[in-house]
Amino acid sequence: MIDNLIYENVKGEGSFALVSRYRDLHGNKFAVKKIKKEVMTNEGDVNRFRREIDILTVLKGEPHIVPLLDSNEKELWYVMPFAEKNLYEYISQNNQTLTEADRVEIFEKILDGISIAHSKSILHRDISPNNILKIGDEWYICDFGLGKDYSKYTKGGYSSVTGYGSILYAAPEQIDKLKDASVQSDIYSLGKIFYFILTGKEPRDINDAPSYKSVIKGAASERVEDRYENVSILKKEVAKYKNLYSVMSTTNLQDMTVRDYLAQTQRVNWNEFYEVAMKFNVTDHVYYDFVDPITTILSDTKTIESFYTTINNNMYDFIVLFRQALEKCYTSTGWPFSSVNSFGYFLNRLYRVVSTDSRCQMECLKELWDIAAYHDQWAVQETIIGILQENSILQENEREFALYMLEMDKTFAKLRNATTGRISSRDIVRVITHLKANK
Known part of the structure; x- marks a missing residue:
């Protein structure tokens, strides 16, 4: 597929990979993620990139997971649809006009994507606003570079890479040692994501959440044992409070x-x-x-x-x-x-x-x-x-x-x-x- 695409420019750059924008002859845009040439000799980075392709292959076709359109594990690149905005950019630009219902709907789609990944024994381990993309009218989770298929890989996980996820969204146990990350670590990140979506603010202090405070605390508790057991429970809690807030709302625009x-x-x-x-x-x-x-x-x-x-x-x-x-x-x-x-x-x-x-x-x-x-x-x-x-x-x-x-x-x-x-x-x-x- 990549041979039929026209390169436009570099869209973003991480510690070990570049994301570039391409287009086809019809003007459709695509993103191509390639490992950097300078890290091709680093076994950890190469394995990390290949594992990301493997995970996206397992999740291919699932809703709210960024579509894998083509890939090459030997040359170390893969193609996905191009996204004009990530979650951080979208919330920052629209924070004054989004309703709470709009915000909760976005979060519910993210929950669906992570729930599917977990159902296939895949942890993300780097859930942050930058790794959630808006493509058209839908939301997709991307960048499984720190991801781990714990049904397939039993040893540790990239303890040699710089950083163990975006610092404001990563669980404490994950920051200490990436291999200790679990389902509850992703749930912690989801709680922080929910706070950001609702407020437009970085989740340095989640105690000032305007609503869904108990949900956020139940997800982003410092202690692993105090967090929701799985994403299904978190989804049910969001749905429960969504209904409660609906009952409490007395706004009637009609009159x-x-x-x-x-x-x-x-x-x-x-x-x-x-x-x-x-x-x-x-x-x-x-x-x-x-x-x-x-x-x-x-x-x-x-x-x-x-x-x-x-x-x-x-x-x-x-x-x-x-x-x-x-x-x-x-x-x-x-x-x-x-x-x-x-x-x-x-x-x-x-x-x-x-x-x-x-x-x-x-x-x-x-x-x-x-x-x-x-x-x-x-x-x-x-x-x-x-x-x-x-x-x-x-x-x-x-x-x-x-x-x-x-x-x-x-x-x-x-x-x-x-x-x-x-x-x-x-x-x-x-x-x-x-x-x-x-x-």
Whole structure:
């Protein structure tokens, strides 16, 4: 297989092997793990690599074990699917948006993979976030370099290699002597993994776990005899507490206002936030239940970017609904009209974030124009003039926005005094000129 692949670059490097990215003629990506040339004469490293291939061969085709696509024990390489991210990278990048249910689901898949390995008498002995890969929408355990088939190999295990697993995730008895590693050693690592998945933090102190604390302690106890006997028991405990937490949960997104959701949520999940917002539930006032909570939580560009990245193509519907909510505000009483400027600031932030999405940009422009022209808000007038003069409007939007300005047939003093020399759109310049002459 490797003869038909095209080398691209080195993806990662360990103490005795390199992982490189390859592709085929169709653009499919693969990872090739090869032993380093400089350690080819080291019998321990060579045996370790061959044993890894042997273990992956035994586990070939099993769910949540990285697929072995091809291998060569003589030349010491093997091929597997290419993974864009490992667990550490995925959790670190998505820690603010993952729900607890998302996190538990990931852990359950890891448990399934290790459970299968153990059922075939194989220990991993190096379970860490770096050795769990996301390939497509699934999770796979990889790097059985410290692995041991204890039904086949009875002697020790690589006590000559540097380190006995990732230090923060390795069991104490494994760190002392690798050959003493057991099923409970892998279970210890799984407890630490679960803590990391739930918190996004390295497992230096597992006592501050926000949930599943007894499960984590039952897995990652310092004493071997205090840990779960096997992965099946650990899986049952996770399932038990998952059900208990489900019963305790009183969150009902169906009936919540945006204000209710934010008041009851310590860490906002953007998918849930979007779901609640699109219900458009109002119990008190559209400003207090919907508009103000949204402009408050999305108070900076970085936060809006995170929200936009999560909901992506749904942002247009969100902005349209927000504009509808503003119209309800404008025609009602009982809210601070001085907040209109904050609407403009929020829409300007949105405008910057969705700058490449013509539909979203257009909705922001229309509402900014309405606030500036119809509601005569001076600060927002400065904003819209700045947008026009910096020529940041997408070319496909220029004519449509000029037509909207003309249809609204409204202007304001700051626009009448603004220069058009820096505006590149002829349509917009003509409309401004027309509005100046007729108002």
